[in-house]
Structure formats: structure tokens, C-alpha cells
Amino acid sequence: MKKKIPLALVFIAGVSGLVAAFVPHPIVKAGDEIMRNDVLRIIQSFAFILALSSLVSVHTSKIRTRRHKWPYSIVLLASFLITSVIGLGGGVSGKGILPTQIGNFNFNIQTIYQNVIIALSTSMFALLAFYMASASYRAFRIRSFEATLLLSAAFIVMLGVLPIGDAISHHLPAFAQWILDVPNAAGQRGIAFGIALGGLATALKIVLGIERSWLGGGGA
Amino acid sequence: MIIMIAVMSALAPPSGVKAYDTPGDGGSSITIEWQLSPDDEDVDGYEIHRSTDNVTFEKVGFVGKGIAQTEDKTKDIERYFYRIAAVRDTARAYSPSHGPFSSSAQWFSTTMWNVLIGFIVSSFFIIFYIYRARKGRSLFIRKIAGLSAVDDAVGRATEMGKPILYSLGLGQIDAIATIASLNIVGEVAKKCAEFETKFLCPTFDPVVYTVSREIVKQSYSTVGKPDRYDPNSVFYLAASSMAYASGICGIMTRERPATNFWIGSFGAESLILAETGAAMGAIQIAGTDNVTQLPFFITACDYTLIGEELYAASAYISKEPLLLGAIKGEDFIKVIIVGLLLVGSVIGLVTKFQILSLFK
Numbered sequence: 169m170k171k172k173i174p175l176a177l178v179f180i181a182g183v184s185g186l187v188a189a190f191v192p193h194p195i196v197k198a199g200d201e202i203m204r205n206d207v208l209r210i211i212q213s214f215a216f217i218l219a220l221s222s223l224v225s226v227h228t229s230k231i232r233t234r235r236h237k238w239p240y241s242i243v244l245l246a247s248f249l250i251t252s253v254i255g256l257g258g259g260v261s262g263k264g265i266l267p268t269q270i271g272n273f274n275f276n277i278q279t280i281y282q283n284v285i286i287a288l289s290t291s292m293f294a295l296l297a298f299y300m301a302s303a304s305y306r307a308f309r310i311r312s313f314e315a316t317l318l319l320s321a322a323f324i325v326m327l328g329v330l331p332i333g334d335a336i337s338h339h340l341p342a343f344a345q346w347i348l349d350v351p352n353a354a355g356q357r358g359i360a361f362g363i364a365l366g367g368l369a370t371a372l373k374i375v376l377g378i379e380r381s382w383l384g385g386g387g388a
Numbered sequence: 389m390i391i392m393i394a395v396m397s398a399l400a401p402p403s404g405v406k407a408y409d410t411p412g413d414g415g416s417s418i419t420i421e422w423q424l425s426p427d428d429e430d431v432d433g434y435e436i437h438r439s440t441d442n443v444t445f446e447k448v449g450f451v452g453k454g455i456a457q458t459e460d461k462t463k464d465i466e467r468y469f470y471r472i473a474a475v476r477d478t479a480r481a482y483s484p485s486h487g488p489f490s491s492s493a494q495w496f497s498t499t500m501w502n503v504l505i506g507f508i509v510s511s512f513f514i515i516f517y518i519y520r521a522r523k524g525r526s527l528f529i530r531k532i533a534g535l536s537a538v539d540d541a542v543g544r545a546t547e548m549g550k551p552i553l554y555s556l557g558l559g560q561i562d563a564i565a566t567i568a569s570l571n572i573v574g575e576v577a578k579k580c581a582e583f584e585t586k587f588l589c590p591t592f593d594p595v596v597y598t599v600s601r602e603i604v605k606q607s608y609s610t611v612g613k614p615d616r617y618d619p620n621s622v623f624y625l626a627a628s629s630m631a632y633a634s635g636i637c638g639i640m641t642r643e644r645p646a647t648n649f650w651i652g653s654f655g656a657e658s659l660i661l662a663e664t665g666a667a668m669g670a671i672q673i674a675g676t677d678n679v680t681q682l683p684f685f686i687t688a689c690d691y692t693l694i695g696e697e698l699y700a701a702s703a704y705i706s707k708e709p710l711l712l713g714a715i716k717g718e719d720f721i722k723v724i725i726v727g728l729l730l731v732g733s734v735i736g737l738v739t740k741f742q743i744l745s746l747f748k
Contacts, residue, residue: 192414193493219594219624226623292630299663303687356679359695363677366699367564369514369714378710381571381702
């Protein structure tokens, strides 16, 4: 029974999703919308409570047992607590019951998000350029045929889209575009076929109850 | 002279107006078609006029010249009459009105026939090979290096006394790559439980966190070591991609995992994760269905599951005959697709038949 109910629910949800893809009738579409938007959102909300309790539990345990670099957990929990209080009490735009402005200094959740989270995310994103350089160097060092091919293609495409490419040879931009349109597109479509079939097979296996790894109890 | 100007400025109306319930839709739409005015080159466009009593018409749409079809949003219970006017400046040349027409909701999307046929054929072969596997036929599956390395990777972590890090990516629970990853995480967790290797699984989505926690917990029970399960081994990290990436980078530098699994749906952070893992000297096995991230994983990881290999992983690791049967079915469909591509290419090159129109 412990496994039969989840399997039955998955079967019903899978078949109803499949039917909604082929049946445009508003009754079916409305049911599908409820499943996708309302039901999923409700589940998401409850799951979020569990997820946050996990976050607090992991870091509280780290502090309690004084594990390696545990002070970072204090920073995390303090940030979590402060932003939660400001967000819940101050409202999204600072119009809640908690005052989120002292003189000209504004610290509502939107301001914190724009000035802290976005700035930190952008900094992290900017690091990608250095990681790309490091990855290119690694690919160059591998010295295999595939790595050389990858680097050569990337180099030609980069040159082709820059003005200097046209200055070197008028044929270079067209050749770079050919690489993108023909070998690159062919490879990507080949992978896309595999992904589509793999996705279909995975969905079928789960809906029909053949794949049960997600229940933690082994394959079939 | 006046008569000549009147004759020159007179517009010929469009003809052959016909309307019908838009096929294969959810209702509330009527498609109207007409034959262009003989003066199409000189008109500004066409106005669509609608009436419920065939007496009082209202303008409900306008299309430019050269266009002879449009859709009108309607109420399913109403009956409508239509007429089309060719427009040039203030002049209007009306076609006769036609009707009544009404719209209704359909029970099958006629534009999805090709998808339905493809789905039925593909499903048939997948289920057929699963059935054959159930009968006990042996099935050959080619070696997938990345998946064959899972045992070695877990063994290495055990010998080194270091943890295994498993990331399910940034996909939500409805992403097929995340579902495939959830199928694999249970198998990896079982091996960790058997070897008593520390297992870390930071998650991005709350629902994925809840599901993966249960899978890992169940995996420990399945191999008979429920007491070895650490409730903090699967944990929620962040719901922002860069915060998630920086969080995992922090975990890697602190915990120094011997093996990293990057399996699921990834975005720009893939390279940050894989490069940091490589710098830490970990064995890395990656798999994603995001084609744009594959080059980064191929460059920075030891093994990369490309495309369908990600979906085959669960079957490959568990060696379950029924799951292997599905992979065989997929391969057979691929053979059919390649055959169809070759035949279609030849037909497209040699004949004038518009082969691509079959897929519209």
C-alpha cells in the first residue's frame, strides 16, 4: 500500500497530463491548469517550509558541533533571520507594520534584494569569464583530437563574429556561420533526438510504474 | 470626367468569403477566409465585419493587403454573420455577408496528429522491448564510461575517507532531467550506504529537496543500513542559481569531496561548479540535457553523460532488465528516425514533394 498509492497517483497525473496535451477542450485545459498552477504551488509552499527547516537544522547543527568554518553558519542564520523579519514585517515594498526606513536610509526587502542579492549574483556571474579562461586552458592542455577540434572551432567562430575576422579574410565570417549552422546545428539536433526519446521513455517508465527508483526501492 | 474618376476609384470587393469553426482548438474562435480583391495591390487592407442579426455589423478586425485569412474571437453560444470590406482611405467595398457560423470546443487537437502518431509508435517499441526483457531475453547495452565509473568513484571516496557530493541541478520537479537525476540519486545513495561513505546532496528547489530526501532515506533502508542515514545529508541550499553555485563551491572547499556528481538541469553556473570541483581534484561525473552547458562539462569533468545517456543512467546502474528494455526500445526508434531522415532527404532532393509539410 505504501508504494501502490504513490504509483497510482503518478499514473493518474501522468495520464491526465498526456490527455491535456492532445485535448484542447476548456474542461480538460482547466483541470490541467489547476494541476500545474494551483496544486503544484500549494505543494511548493509546504515543501518550502520543510526546505527552510532543513537550512536552519543543518547550520544549527554545524554551530553546535563546532564543525570546520562554523562561523559562516552564524552569518547565514543571522542573514536569514534579519531578512525574514524585514520581509515578513516590512512587506515587499516596505509598507508593512515594521518600519523599514530611518531618515533617508531605506532597508525594505526590495532594497536589500536589489543592493545585496543582485550585486552578489552579478559578481559571481562575472567570475565566469575567469572560469572560461581556466577551462579553455584545461582543454588546450588535454591535447586530444576532440579538444583541439573544440578549441579550433571556438576560435574560428569567435574570430568570425568580430570585425577583425572580416579584416583577416572576407570568407571567415561566412565560414564561422557555416560552423554554427551546419555541424553545430546537426550535432545539437542529434542530441535533441536522444533527449526527446530518453524523456519519453523515462516518462513512460515512471507513469507505468516500471521505473521505481524515485521511490527509493530499486528499479523495477 | 466625374464618371471616369468614379470608375478609377471604385474598389472591387473581396469574394468567396467562407468561415468555419477553427479546427482543433478549445472553442471561442472562428476562422474566416476570402479571396483577395482584384484591386489588392491598391487597397490598404481588409476589415472584418461581424453581425449577430445580419443587419447591424461591427468591425472586429483588420488585416493588411495580401492576407486572405484571419481568426475572430467569439462566444461559443452565439451565431455570427461575416462580411469583408476592402479598404482604401475612406472607401469601402463590401463582400456579401455569409453565415450564420458558430464556434465550439473540440475534443482533439487536429494539429497534433503527427505528434500522436509519433508518440504511439515510440511508446509501442519501448513497451515492446520492456515486454521482451520481462520474458528474459538478454539485452546488450553498450558501455557508458561515465556510468561504469560510478563504482570506482564511490570506492575512491571510501578509500580516501572523503564525501561524495551529488547535485540535482537547478531544475524543478517537472523537468525531465531532474526526474532522471532523482532516479540516479537513489542508486548512488545505495552505493554510499553499502560502502558507508559520507553523502552530501545540496538542493535548489524545495520540492526536489523533499523528494530527494525521501529517496535517499529509502535507499539506506533498502540496503539494510537505515541507521547510517544522516538527515542532514540532503539539504536545501538556495533558490538563486548563483547563490546555489557559491554555496556548493564553499562546500567543496570545506569538505573536499572525492567525487562530484553534476546530474540534472544546469545553467550558466555549470562551469563554476565543474571548474571548482576540478581544482579540488575530485573525480567528476556530469550529465545534463542542456546542450549549451555540455561543452563546459565535457571540458571540466572526467565523464559526461550526453543527452539520452542521462536517461539511461538509472537502468545502467541498477541493471534492471525491464529498464534496460526501455533503452533498447529507444535505440530502435532512433534507427527508425535515422531511416526516415535519409528517406526524407532523398525525397526532398529528388522530388518536388514538400516532405516538411507533413510535420506542420
